[in-house]
Amino acid sequence: MQYTAYMETILSVNGTDYTVIKLLGKGKGGYSYLVSLNTGKFVLKQIHHEPCSYYQFGNKIEAEKNDYARLFTVGIRMPGLIAVDEGNERILKEYIDGSTISELVQQNKIRDSYIAQVKEMCRLLYPAGLNIDYFPANFVVQNELLYYIDFECNIYSDKWNFENWGVKYWVKS
Numbered sequence: 001m002q003y004t005a006y007m008e009t010i011l012s013v014n015g016t017d018y019t020v021i022k023l024l025g026k027g028k029g030g031y032s033y034l035v036s037l038n039t040g041k042f043v044l045k046q047i048h049h050e051p052c053s054y055y056q057f058g059n060k061i062e063a064e065k066n067d068y069a070r071l072f073t074v075g076i077r078m079p080g081l082i083a084v085d086e087g088n089e090r091i092l093k094e095y096i097d098g099s100t101i102s103e104l105v106q107q108n109k110i111r112d113s114y115i116a117q118v119k120e121m122c123r124l125l126y127p128a129g130l131n132i133d134y135f136p137a138n139f140v141v142q143n144e145l146l147y148y149i150d151f152e153c154n155i156y157s158d159k160w161n162f163e164n165w166g167v168k169y170w171v172k173s
Contacts, residue, residue: 011033011035011044011046011090012085012088013044013083013085013088013090013091013092014083014085016037016083017037018035018036018037018042018044018092019035019036019037020033020034020035020044021033021034021035021036021041022034024043025137026048027150029045029047029048029060029063029064029152030045030046030047030048030060030089031045031046031048032044032045032046033045033046034095035092041095041097042082042092042093042094042095043079043092043093043094043095043149044090044091044092045064045090045091045092045093046088046089046090047060047061047064047089047090047091060089061084061086061089061091063152064081064084064091064151065081065084067151067152067153068081068151070128070130070153071130071132071148071151071153073128074124074125074128074130075124076121076124076125076132076148077117077121077145077146077147077148078147078148078149078151079093079094079095079096079147079149080093080094081093081151082094093151096140096142096147096149097140097142098140098141098142098143098147099140099141100136100137100138100139100140100141101114101136101137101138101139101140101141101146101170102135102136102137104136104141105136105169105170105171105172106172108172110170110171110172113144114139114141114146114170115167115170117145117146118134118139118146118162118166118170119162121146121148122161122162122163125153125156126156126161129155129156130153130154130155130156131153131154131155131156131157131160131161132148132150132152132153132154133150133152133153134160134161134162134165134166134167134169134170135166135169136169136170138150138152
C-alpha cells in the first residue's frame with residue numbers, strides 16, 4: 001500500500017485510533033504523520049517498502065526498536081518511543097514541536113549553538129561506534145534545544161560522520 005498526504009484520516013496503533021493532522025514528511029524508510037489523540041499530539045511513522053537505491057534495509061520495525069535503544073543508551077536527545085505496532089508496521093513517538101534545521105537553513109537562522117549541540121551528540125556517538133543521519137530534516141529545535149527526531153543510526157564511518165558529510169547540509173549554499 002502506498003501512503004500519501006490524502007490517505008485515511010484515522011490510523012491505528014495497537015488498537016488505538018489516532019486522527020491524522022498532516023503528513024510531516026517521507027523518508028527512505030517510511031512516512032511520518034502528525035496525529036492526535038484527545039488533546040495530545042504524536043508522530044506516527046508508517047513503514048513503507050519503496051525501493052531506495054542508496055540504502056539497504058533489513059527488518060525496518062526491528063531496526064527502529066534497536067536503533068532507538070542504542071541512541072537512548074548513548075544519551076542522544078530525541079523523542080520518546082511510545083508504541084510499536086509490528087502488525088501494521090507503525091511506530092508512535094513523542095512529537096517535538098519546533099522548526100527543523102532544514103527550515104532554519106532556508107531562513108538563514110542557523111545558530112552556532114545548534115552546531116555545538118550536534119557536535120556534542122557526536123562526542124557521545126563516535127566513542128559508541130555510531131553515526132546518525134545528519135540530514136537537517138532529522139533535527140528539530142524546541143526551546144533552543146536540538147533534538148534528533150529520527151531513530152536511524154549506523155556503524156561509525158568517517159565518510160558519513162557529521163564533519164565529513166552532515167555539516168555541508170547545515171549551511172545554505
